[in-house]
Amino acid sequence: MPVLWLFLIVLAVAILGYLLGRARALSAAPEGRRGLHSLPVYYGANVALKVLVPALGILILWLLVQPFVIDRAVSGTIPDSDIAEGASRGLVMSEVARVADGVKAAVGAGTMPAAMAADPSPDLEAVTQALKDAGQVVTGDVTQTVFAAAQKYNAMAAQGGLYMTILVLLAAAAGCVMGLHEAKPDFRARNVVEKGIRALLIAAASIAILTTVGIVLSLIFNTVEFFRLYPASQFFFSLEWAPSFSGRGGASELGILPLLWGTLYISFVALAVAVPIGLFAAIYLSEYASPRLRAVAKPLLEVLAGIPTIVYGLFALLTVGPLLVSVFGDGGYLGVSWQGGGRAVMTAGLVMGIMLIPFVSSLSDDIINAVPQAMRDGSYGLGATQSETIKQVVLPAALPGIVGAILLAASRAIGETMIVVLGAGAAARLSLNPFEAMTTVTAKIVSQLTGDSDFASPEALVAFALGMSLFVITLGLNVVALAIVRKYREQYD
Template structure:
């Protein structure tokens, strides 16, 4: 039975076990004089309990079996090969196994003329069929046994609700642990690859070098074999474009949020806020096209009319469009936190004789400042991590400049460039991407720490 069929069968068993568990709970209970049943929990909880008992062990076995199935089938196929082929090692067997797999899956085993390949294909197909049959029998058998045990376990005094809630609690703990472990795994993988990079390139050169040219050659006697890995131009370009974007997004987003929450009518707000949030759903490649085809030529023509030298791809064009893109992040979050400010604070300010504008400036904004900072931080992180707009509007030139009219590049763009195409993950050129990622992670972490400090400071004043 294929994997999809097994999952569908388990889903049907899940539904079936819920109903028979609920029916069993009603059947074994008795009605008291007050009309209530003598069950510890609601009948639905008994259904949930039986359903979870049925599916969880079967799913666990299915996952474990699926993880190790390929390795076991490959090992059994390898053991059936002639001794001389086994002595050639796993590398030769890997090529043979891939060829056999493709032939079996496409049904073209008859195209083989080599008797060894034919025998390997027959062995592989036989072992896989046996494994699939055994997996189906074991998984469904365990599900049915657990279904029966759970059904027999139902009694009026069974604490079904406690058991179901305990399973739900452990499921949430597992989900949270997976998220945390994934983050830890990402961090350690980046750190490990970065350490390999810094064994080849000095960390001083990377942090303080002003020239970025990671084009290394294969042989040491070729030109450009050493490369230049000074990351300062990349971080400066990233901060320059992000700063321009925030200069555009923060005032516009914050003023929009203040107007929508404090001045706009409910009818206009119900229309304007969803319309503004549409900006967040536009693909970044569309923003990139808009920046490259409309904004960048406009800025270049405007600069030339003023006697300024403007590059065809500039940090200003990318920053302006990126600022428009992240307006919803500031506006929507700021609007929500401003609306969350208690009305009693506004009423108290009005009672002291303050005007509406004074109340907003001196009461509402300070009280909502932690949430506003969170929105600005989210927008900053979004700007720092943007790639497509920078590629299409700012270019790939690693120039160390603070002039927004010149072409620059960012860390994320260079990471994509370094990892594009077939790469060897043991060269400084490729490993530099992980070092850049580590630097970007540390910058973002620093921004989070600063924001949390500010949020904690102001939250203590208004709690």
């Protein structure tokens, strides 16, 4: 039975249980609603919970575990002699899984008779042809071993599916009966339901956290794998980034420093653009602008934050780059030839700065607004002008929050990819000239993983080490930001 149907049946049982539970609770109370501990809906919800939680729990667990169990069992039946030279057991297993799926689909599509699918020693050419007719991807000829394994695979999957269906339905029914049995006036259904809701909230929160942990773990494992293939000292201290994809092994120079330098340089330019402009915009919006103007201007500014970064990248490539070249390039207005091409640190930095303006301004604006009016009144009452008040009272009071906003913007700048790819070029270079093309950690992660990459080579695995380094840097920034905000936060009430 397809999982969707099973799920719908469980859901139907839950709804039925809800209605029955409510009705039963009502009829069990001799003096009506007042005699019940909880509102009738809670008795219904209790039944529904008792149906859904165990049944769906079993369903999900089974679906997660079954592939592993089958994989292991089937993989054990393949003799070592049938594994081709250079291939691994995993490779054969993935072919088995593909054939198993293919056979199922081919039988469903009618190109393969059911008898052939069950035949222990069929005509393998016919099988391959039938699979191809059904539109399945077949890499080579299906061998006898693979076909037998696929048959076992399908058989086990079908058996597992049957057991799962029975177990889930039993659990649903048992839950329903138990919930209905509990629907008595003195049962504290409300407390039970509220506990259930709390568990739901905890589950939602832990999914977010567990995902983060999972991401970090996958980064760590691959990073460790990379350092096994490539010396860490060279990764961290080499001044050169020159991966070679043709001559695999030994020929690549994978130093992070040029990339890190590019990242920090571009981020620095971006922040040098975004922080003053964003901060001044925030001060104007929160202190000087009339409410009417603010209501229009603030959302407009925030629209900048909604533009996809690839569009900024195009802007950098097509507009800002050529513009900069026409000023700083050979034969430009300034008569200097600092800039060779449109792609440069300056191009990417300027555009990224524009992208960051709304982050700085919008957050700072909220923070400045949160400074209590009493603070301003106190300053005005001493004969301070508006700008003195802002400079000496409002900004110091808002400073921790503003620093937090700036560090947040910095994290964004360091993690930005598309603008760099299009605006700063792809040359990894250690240079002080902001009009030269450079590249960043993120841009290189993309280029190392796109295309046909072999995940066992250091050239591809380096992406994880780069990602890990970036993660550590931004994490450090965020920790510092939080610490600053916490340390200097003034308590207003």
